[in-house]
Amino acid sequence: MPVNRNALIRYKTLDACLRNRQRKWTLDDLIETVSEALYEYEGIDKGISRRTIQADLQLMRSDKLGYFAPIVVLEKKYYTYEDPTYSITNIPLSDGDLLRMNEAVEVLKQFKGFSHFASLNEVVQKLEDHVYSTVRRSAPVIDFEKNEGLKGLHFLEELYQAVIQKRALQIQYQSFSARLPQVFTFHVWWLKEFKNRWFAAGVQKENQKQGILHLALDRMLAITPAPDADYIPNRHVDADLYYRDVIGVTVSENLRAMLVKLFVTRLHAPYVETKPLHHSQQVVERTAEGIVIQLRVQHNYELEKEILGFGDGMIVVAPERLRVAIRQRLQAGLKAYESESPQPDATAS
Template identity: 35%
Template structure:
């Protein structure tokens, strides 16, 4: 049984090879594929022995692994390997003991960092990981986190993360919802951001000259790595970029403004305990009127947020933002009056 840190990576590579009907993978080919992937992750990684691959195969076939049904086909004196059922994949199997043990070890390590500066995210991540183990052990779901399993483009996240990590320029086929046809653009990826159940990719787009070009992941159709020099980010600190706004859209030329809102009744009590933004300052004007001040850049996401409270909120200032919300409400009323 393989226990080194790269074992799961090799299993995933072998799994892809075994389910590929278009190529014959002999032992030397399997070694080559594993070494190629490991070299991308760690350029200083050493080669893999034949014995290691044989041990990996043995483990994958065992009950401790995934009990894979692997066929050995002779070609002269050589043997190539292929799943009996090409639709099979270890990715579709329940967690095995190795994966469970590694998750438990990861949880134990992460828990040690809880409460430390820069590791606030662990308080949310650890319960998610623990929930996965609970499901495997008992089948009883104890918690549920907000996610959209039907969101398009989620399969791009792994590719995009690697492009960010290894600084790979990308050719992206992108189809904005307002355009009839998709178009192709070049992007040097810098940052991934999740907001309201969707993922967004930020980076430098040579065509626009902007370093905060924003693409919604669910509108990406195709991604291809480009063999050109990567343009480094020297302009934006992403931990500060989103501080002055709600969401992910930063309109060009807009400055931070003080947005004054009045919330009424129970909604006011809700907003008082659940601030809309880190800059929020709130005070009760009357028993049922909460005044909220936000120092943010007005954008589309802020408009959507305010409109979501419908009759429970009124925009007081600034005038331009107040008029924009009023205009949208008037258009909504026209729809109902038709």
């Protein structure tokens, strides 16, 4: 049963009194002490009724709260615990609780790169030892999409800790277009995942003109602390608002979102309706051939890639510049297929 804040204060105060065997506690003593606690923590100055405290003691004795408190009355007036080591804060977890925790741990362990998720196994094991319970081990029944060969995942934990501890980092980084790696100081503000790729979002300098940078973890070669650099904190950027008008991670801070209309064939429509391309997606027209959807997003690389991924199942209706961009990409792809296919070297071993 749910417990409100005032009730929780009462139970904890009663528990502290009943554990204190240096004093004998009458019902009036308990009422007075609980009233003082409610005034101290909640500002309630009207006190507490005898009936409420009696009901609390009865609830603590029962199974309704899971306490089963061994409350006894000595000499027909003094309240205490029969077991001097008992406390409502020492209630062990049940086998069912541990089973649910194990299930949660198995799910979290799939997030490769976060060592603190994997270490939750040790916490659950300690709890099992404490309550002398062995939870049945079974294969996980939830399996997230993952790419075990993805580079850079081992940097996740260090980047995460840098955000939490507000530490600047020295990063050796080589983009796909760079001939040589760069080394620079970076201030990570948050971590972003998109399509199984992880990015560290942050800045190199205070008030830098290029705005927030996204460094792909698979392009990072090395990370070391930068103790001589003062960490530049994120004081004003809300990540949810920052990505509101984009698909993916490529954000143009000076570019306004545009209204995009897409025709989706009848075959592909169910997939697009059940898994929208963007939170702004709306169906604006239905025909026997398919649907027309609209979304308000920036024109970026990820948007084009999403559209191209549907092949002939999705056609850009508007705006014209996006329609032209997609047409050019499709024409380039067709041209590549019409040219003679590159043949592997037969002598290669």
